[in-house]
Amino acid sequence: MRGARPGLVVRAVVVVATTGIAASGLTACGGSEGDGGRVGVVASFYPLQFVAERVGGDLVRVQNLVKPGAEPHDLELQPSQVAAIIDADLVLYLSGFQPSVDDVAGQQPPAKTLDVADIAALDAAATSVAIQVEPAEKDPHVWLDPTRLAATGLAVADRLAQIDPVHAGDYQAKAESLRGQLTALDGEYARGLANCVRRDIITSHAAFGYLASRYDLTQIAVTGLSPDEEASPERLAEVAQTARETGATTIFFETLVSNRVAQTVAEEIGAKAAVLDPIEGLEPGSTGDYFSIMRSNLTTLRSALDCQ
Numbered sequence: 001m002r003g004a005r006p007g008l009v010v011r012a013v014v015v016v017a018t019t020g021i022a023a024s025g026l027t028a029c030g031g032s033e034g035d036g037g038r039v040g041v042v043a044s045f046y047p048l049q050f051v052a053e054r055v056g057g058d059l060v061r062v063q064n065l066v067k068p069g070a071e072p073h074d075l076e077l078q079p080s081q082v083a084a085i086i087d088a089d090l091v092l093y094l095s096g097f098q099p100s101v102d103d104v105a106g107q108q109p110p111a112k113t114l115d116v117a118d119i120a121a122l123d124a125a126a127t128s129v130a131i132q133v134e135p136a137e138k139d140p141h142v143w144l145d146p147t148r149l150a151a152t153g154l155a156v157a158d159r160l161a162q163i164d165p166v167h168a169g170d171y172q173a174k175a176e177s178l179r180g181q182l183t184a185l186d187g188e189y190a191r192g193l194a195n196c197v198r199r200d201i202i203t204s205h206a207a208f209g210y211l212a213s214r215y216d217l218t219q220i221a222v223t224g225l226s227p228d229e230e231a232s233p234e235r236l237a238e239v240a241q242t243a244r245e246t247g248a249t250t251i252f253f254e255t256l257v258s259n260r261v262a263q264t265v266a267e268e269i270g271a272k273a274a275v276l277d278p279i280e281g282l283e284p285g286s287t288g289d290y291f292s293i294m295r296s297n298l299t300t301l302r303s304a305l306d307c308q
């Protein structure tokens with residue numbers, strides 16, 4: 001799905017598509033030799049890559065700006081990545097999550113960018129029966145609510161259909177299929193977390209607000225919305241005290257960043273530390289994907305919270 005040549009071919013597709021000549025069906029996806037005329041999509045981090053690949057299939061070529069194993073919040077764009085954004089047919093990003101991407105994506109024509117922060121909230125509200133109130137602080141981790149990721153998939157399909165109208169039906173069908181799978185996952189979470197001894201989750205950084213909101217859990221985070229924030233000794237002591245009061249047996253840490261904070265709190269209260277993956281990126285060599293990691297997270301949560 002990757003590895004095709006970027007550059008002139010893709011730029012030609014943009015010009016054709018945006019001037020409306022693409023309707024013949026031979027131009028947008030059939031006219032470019034070399035990369036098969038695929039739509040060039042830049043995704044600013046893994047969950048958006050995942051959605052683009054699921055919705056676009058073989059019709060798109062997706063480039064993730066974050067390398068496997070890197071932490072996406074503090075991505076610094078290389079000149080080649082800025083060029084990739086400029087050359088892309090469609091740029092998927094999430095404003096408020098990666099400031100360096102916000103800067104460049106914000107300078108692109110609106111027709112070729114999709115800010116998932118807007119879409120995820122609006123469309124989920126329109127398509128889902130039980131949407132919770134937004135967390136008070138602007139939380140970018142929307143993908144951890146499967147229903148919001150489903151809404152994102154539908155929005156991505158709409159945009160791909162505008163760029164490549166000949167295949168509008170393919171994009172729509174794939175987005176609906178993805179929505180079906182995400183709805184099933186949502187059901188597994190709802191059932192799996194319905195009857196638990198505890199409902200407080202103590203995490204290293206505050207990535208799980210949307211997940212907690214969706215499944216009626218309470219997130220207690222040692223640091224804020226970005227994993228780079230340093231936790232003060234006072235904050236660590238405060239969280240340890242709260243953890244004791246809730247009877248927590250597990251303190252969650254995540255892949256891609258240090259587990260020092262979680263280990264400190266866990267040792268302090270005699271709990272264990274376990275991975276709860278915010279799916280901000282895959283680890284190098286990982287064979288998992290959004291679904292497998294979400295299901296692994298559910299198993300971890302059910303164990304930590306004593307769910308039946």
Ligand SMILES: [Zn+2]
Pocket residue numbers: 073141205206207225226227278280
């Ligand atoms: Zn995060």
